[in-house]
Amino acid sequence: MTERSEVHQIDAIGLVCPLPVLRFKKRVQGLSCGTLVEFLADDPTARKDLQALCDIAGHRIEWVREEDAGVIRYCICLA
Numbered sequence: 197m198t199e200r201s202e203v204h205q206i207d208a209i210g211l212v213c214p215l216p217v218l219r220f221k222k223r224v225q226g227l228s229c230g231t232l233v234e235f236l237a238d239d240p241t242a243r244k245d246l247q248a249l250c251d252i253a254g255h256r257i258e259w260v261r262e263e264d265a266g267v268i269r270y271c272i273c274l275a
Contacts (some may be wrong), residue, residue, distance in 0.1 A: 208237040209267060216242040217249050224255075227274055232258070235270040246270060 206223045208216035216237040224233060235246065243260070250257055254275030261269045 203232045203234055203271075205234045206236070208235065208239070208242065210238065212239050213241040213245060215239075217245040220246065221249060224274055229275055231274045233272045233274060235272060237268055237270075238266045240266075243268060246272075 204223070204227065206220055208219045211219060216235075216239050220233075220235055224231075227233070237246075247257065249255070250272060256273045256275070258271040258273055260271075263269055
């Protein structure tokens with residue numbers, strides 16, 4: 197039997213710096229190591245800020261996809 201992990205989604209569309217990263221930081225508190233989080237944002241500075249936060253916290257950005265209307269979808273594995 198294959199174990200399937202739950203993916204948490206955090207929507208920060210429409211928020212501007214620093215709110216997207218602050219929302220991410222608040223919503224991942226208490227989630228287990230190895231949890232996958234899909235994070236959606238349309239603020240162009242979120243990419244740099246999210247990378248910096250992940251570097252500090254030890255989270256790993258698995259992939260980044262640009263979608264319609266300037267939305268960027270990130271998949272992050274929590275440390």
